[in-house]
Amino acid sequence: MEALQIIRSDNPFPSVCAYICSHPCEEACRRKQVDKPVAIRALKRFAVEFGGDRMVRSEAKTIFPEKNAIIGSGPAGMSCAFYLRKLGYPVTVFEAHSEIGGMLRFGIPQYRLPKEVLDGEIRRMTGMGIEFRTSTPVVSLDLLFEMGYQAIFVSIGAQQSRRLGVEGENKPGIVDAITFLRETNLGLKPAIGENVVIIGGGNVAIDASRSALRLGAKTVNLVCLESRSEMPAFPTDIQYAEEEGVIINYSWGVKAILGKEVITGVELKRCVAAFDTDGKFNPAYDESITQVLLADTVITAIGQVPQIPESYGLKTRGSTILVDPVTLNTNRKGVFAGGDASSGPATAIQALANGRLAALRIDDYHRHRYPRSMEEESKSSIGELSSQTIQAIRKISRYEPPLVPPEKRKKVFQPVEKVYGWETAAEEARRCLRCGSGAEILFPDKCAACLTCLRVCPYSVPRIDQNFDIQIPADQCQACGICVTRCPAMAIALRKPWDRRYIDEEMERYHQKIKITGSKPLIIGFCCQYGLFGTSLLAGLWKTTGAGIWIIPVMCIAKVESYHFLKAFELGAEGVFLAGCGEQCSRENTITEAKAQIKRARSVLAELGFDINQLQAYLPEQKDNNPEGTPEKWLEEFIGHVGSLHLKSLLTVEEKVDRSKSETFK
Amino acid sequence: MIVANQKPLNEIWGMVAPYRRVLIVGCGTCMTVCGTGGEREVAFLHHALRLIESKSDQSNHIFSEYTIKRQCEPEFIEMLAEKIQDKDAVLSLGCGIGIQAIAERFDTLPVLPGVNTSIIGMSTMQGVWLEHCVACGECRLDETAGICPVARCAKGILNGPCGGTKNGKCESNRDMDCAWILIYKRLEKLGQLDKMRRYYPMRNFQVIPRPRRLIKLVAGGNGDGQLSL
């Protein structure tokens, strides 16, 4: 749930993004330098579906009086509405259609983004106080100003398909992809023949082809000017399309559409180059090489342009609205524009980001702030991983979210991709390098340059600089936490607070609990959250033993120190255990470290007359068929062992009591 | 580095038990480096003592912790003054120097040793120190190719090796290299075997009489850097 809260603080509809985002974040993910990037999008979907989304509220209060109008309820418009509302402004979204969502609803097929998901987010937005007015096309901006709106954001998208400009384009049986998709997504089941040819190489073309398959087409041919690598559509979607049976014909242009009353086929001419030497889109053909594809339906998806009403009085550049790149202002005061309407067709996440930017700029406008240039996303302030570090990092293959097999999925509009389960999500999340949240020498005056951190680091990260001081470069540190627990001067700490799950604080809470309620723990367990030992174990624990087992969640067992174990016994526990991911831990040496800490604690326990098996560790050697057994089984045995020791001590007390009783009876 | 070992836990508990409010003082230099008496070890000892107390029939101890940068400087020791005021005893995890320095400055309080100071050690790898110098005051490392026979020969002889060396190891400890075989090999490498052929007379054990004092003032003052009684 914590993850979901963090996600929602920065993204207005994470559930939508979880399904369809093109994940530029994964391109920037530093795990890529090791093997494959972390599957951030899929993990966000997991967070959304399992993070108790119902319990995470989106609330907003009206602070300012300035009313804002947003034209178009696509991703740009909704994002702008969300952020303006969060900032405290009244917002009304005007949507010409009867349904909200823009391209998210009409352009993206159900198998990529189910309706319910979008509806959920819209409900949340209404719950925040955003007013939606559907079936309300805006004809004049002046009217809006007269109605009292002080700022208008024009985000009408780009919904008008370009025309092919070839012979036979006006025959029946040709439809543009936008119309086709809209009808499909509204459930209207547009009529298509048996042999469908789609023209275009972008995402819209791919969506149209896959939708055509699902509507029952026998053959679906996609024709595009670009080569495979030049195709602008998402590579994974191209792959899914091919798996489902779409035939992709690269480097072909359309010469003519054949047939008299009905379409019989499409004549293609070879495109020798889609881009010229300057990299500009400028197709060149070899008209002598042609082929004919059988077709009774042709869907065109060769680009869209915005339909900008003249009455708006907005200056354009080419087919899109002209905006100031800094303020997002159009030529009219108080009128802003964004999304596909000003950029041309782009991805949903770009529209979302643009909407957010617009909201901030509109806020600046209302509050009379000096327009400053766009705050650049801080350029990567973190360096590349050195080859030495990369070598030391455990290679774990990326867990792709499970897919429905192509034969099944091409028949239905159900989502193609399934969500992670708890285990796979944890396994994928473990691959994260925790960039920037690593260790730093917080107290350099305490550092005695003993070189322990240098020697125990599994990644050889700490360095000695010219002044013989120790530096721990943030761009190499893998945040395993081993140097933190080993530093003899306690001079090192982890940078980011969410990784520093304060074990001492948790234990102090338990200490207070004992003082107040008088209850004592039978067993205290330090459980690694990366291995889900808190969640899944707990569920099992409450079933078998109920109260008596107190869990202290830790973010990796490398953070537990020997004195924590002593403290646990001091709190009154009869048994203490440490449960971790074992061989599956994504960090090196955590098992040896944990065992060393346990050994140290046990030496003290042995001196004090404890049975050293009252302190044990569950560190499974492998994922399945582990010789130590499942966590539940191991824990049962441990509880049994501790319980019998406890019982023994109780029995000796009872014996004494009995004996004295029987004596009094005599 | 001065290297020490922590005393066994029951020995420490035995010393500390009669006193109610005990300040555990760590040292931020040598004792931190050898992992015996730095801030982390002070914390660990604190918890261990508390655990012992919770299992014993006593319950009146109040332990507190404080680590100073070094226990061999009077100015750093002075910084203990405030913390020490209400205490009944000090448990010092500093080396023998530090323990005595604290005892001298705060002579109304018992100062207990938490460690056994043992060697001047060279760190070879994490957690391992070898005694390579015994501060004899008569360094002759030029004669023995940089390997000290006084520290590293079990018998400390100057005309070695003795007859007990086997496989290059010392008769008293099969894991220890015979220092004189090491010296021989390195002198051979340096082409200086004639040094080993010299007769070395008996050591002057009065070079630095015990207790010893070395006066050396760095800036100003009148020390001349020479050893004196």
Added chain:
Amino acid sequence: MVNSLFEEKLNSSEFLITTEIGPPKGADISEMLYLIDLLKDKVDAINVTDNQSSVMRYPSLGGCLLVKEHGGEPILQMTCRDRNRLALQADLLFAYSRGITNVLCLTGDSIGVGDHKEAKPVFDADSVQLLKMIHTLESGKDMGGNDLKGIPGFCKGATVNPEADVIAPQLIKFDKKVEAGACFFQTQGIFDVAALRRFMQYATRFKVHILAGIIVLSSARMAKFMNENIPGIIVPQNIIDELANVEKGKGLKKGIEIAIRTIKAIREEKICRGVHIMAIGNERVVPEIIEAIKVPSPL
């Protein structure tokens, strides 16, 4: 000047035989006296060991006194482990005054191999320095530079190990001991006559007298034990095997046989001046060995 009967014998050309007695751990010297009587006329000199292997025993000086009193020729084994230079010098003066003038100078085994592991090791001097020390006393001064009232004279010896695995440093040490005044050497146990031969080729550059050490083993187990625990002794595998191959109870017989064989080889080839028989607990068999190696006198 000849300082002792043994030194006279060294100056002759006889094949010499010495042996050693280890004093008792305690005040009961009856066994030691018995052995002294058994051996005194059969050997040219008897060594009395000095807390050998760092095990506390009746002192070698006392043992040598008993040897002298009973008419034998003692060799005082003096180690540097237990006494500083004052004590060493004082003991030497006493030894001289009682006619004990043969001294074998040893550094001494380390404390750790013995039975008083917490004792303080002294090692104020080493074997070379002890030889020089004796030389200094013989010149009329003590180690503090003071003149002596009454100047002693000694026949000095030391040890050497011809079978050491790294021989070069041993030879350097040997040279130093000769320079420091050693006139006789008793070697560590010899099992490989060829090694002794090689050593002797080097040693004959000096005018010193070498007696080959002969250890009488009694079992393979004893041999292995000595290899592991006794400094300076290296029993080769073939000897251990030879001992292992005999029936139970016949080990000592085999040990004696090996000793005799080795001594005979040394004597026949005239490799060195003599032998020093170390029977370590089995001193009673020494006469049998001596008998067996006797060259029949020409009649």
